[in-house]
Amino acid sequence: MEAIVYERFGGPEVLALGERDTPRPGPGQVRVKVIVAGVNPVDYKVRNGWMQGQFPVDFPAVPGLELAGVVAELGEGVTELTIGDEVFGHADSGAYAEYALATHVVRKPAALSWEQAVALPIAGETSERVLNLLELGSGETLLVHGAAGVTGSVGVQLAVARGATVIGTAAPDNHAFLRELGAIPVAYGPGLVERVRKVAPQGIDAVYDAAGKGALPDSVALRGGTASRIVTIADTGAAEFGVVFSGEIARDPRPVFTGHARLAAAGRLRVRHAETFPLADAAKALELSEGGHVKGKLVLKP
Numbered sequence: 001m002e003a004i005v006y007e008r009f010g011g012p013e014v015l016a017l018g019e020r021d022t023p024r025p026g027p028g029q030v031r032v033k034v035i036v037a038g039v040n041p042v043d044y045k046v047r048n049g050w051m052q053g054q055f056p057v058d059f060p061a062v063p064g065l066e067l068a069g070v071v072a073e074l075g076e077g078v079t080e081l082t083i084g085d086e087v088f089g090h091a092d093s094g095a096y097a098e099y100a101l102a103t104h105v106v107r108k109p110a111a112l113s114w115e116q117a118v119a120l121p122i123a124g125e126t127s128e129r130v131l132n133l134l135e136l137g138s139g140e141t142l143l144v145h146g147a148a149g150v151t152g153s154v155g156v157q158l159a160v161a162r163g164a165t166v167i168g169t170a171a172p173d174n175h176a177f178l179r180e181l182g183a184i185p186v187a188y189g190p191g192l193v194e195r196v197r198k199v200a201p202q203g204i205d206a207v208y209d210a211a212g213k214g215a216l217p218d219s220v221a222l223r224g225g226t227a228s229r230i231v232t233i234a235d236t237g238a239a240e241f242g243v244v245f246s247g248e249i250a251r252d253p254r255p256v257f258t259g260h261a262r263l264a265a266a267g268r269l270r271v272r273h274a275e276t277f278p279l280a281d282a283a284k285a286l287e288l289s290e291g292g293h294v295k296g297k298l299v300l301k302p
Contacts, residue, residue: 138163146211229230272296
């Protein structure tokens with residue numbers, strides 16, 4: 001099968017389109033014919049060797065943690081899925097390939113496109129996990145850094161659904177989008193603390209940092225000098241500020257996938273689609289992702 005392969009850590013130049021043996025599922029796994037693979041910031045971080053603690057790499061490696069496709073083979077003990085089912089979820093083997101192995105996948109609602117489905121697993125599970133860690137409740141005020149990104153925008157919508165007031169940081173050209181999601185937008189950068197206090201004189205109860213671009217000192221200031229109820233998924237220097245870094249995927253995220261798929265199919269959870277690339281252009285897609293200014297989900301199509 002065709003797959004994107006890399007044999008050492010580094011930048012986009014280490015990626016190459018190559019041939020790999022088609023994987024066979026083990027107990028509890030399925031083999032998925034990949035229709036689309038999601039491109040995520042975690043992919044380039046893993047490729048650079050920055051996340052060996054969470055996502056250890058054995059070379060040669062195939063990148064990609066997120067897929068949507070069709071079940072092609074069942075492993076021993078799999079009873080909840082059948083061959084031909086349309087599914088989405090996390091990949092056990094790399095998703096940047098024609099076929100991938102997966103344990104945590106669920107059926108895709110017919111109302112969801114492949115691009116909509118593949119945008120849900122990482123952004124949805126991450127945001128659900130963070131909001132639970134923050135114990136966010138109705139009537140509270142949440143500050144989301146990187147609110148217009150895929151993961152941040154999902155977090156905004158889930159927080160609004162919980163009855164929270166959401167302040168979202170983003171570039172000015174994304175402010176209209178955040179208003180559509182129910183958030184109050186503010187520009188990031190110098191003067192952020194004053195801008196947030198102006199739109200949220202009631203104070204900030206919790207902070208979700210999905211940006212990882214030096215937002216933690218301002219977050220601590222907005223929480224009155226405490227690091228409590230601040231969670232980052234993107235700033236690996238969190239410990240310096242006493243802030244919780246959350247990077248561990250739930251043991252079994254399938255219930256979260258199913259719930260978010262229902263919301264998305266009903267039009268109550270949306271993710272912007274930016275661009276679809278052929279598999280051979282994976283390096284280009286990851287360069288765009290690393291640039292940090294993509295308006296929506298990047299997708300690869302084998």
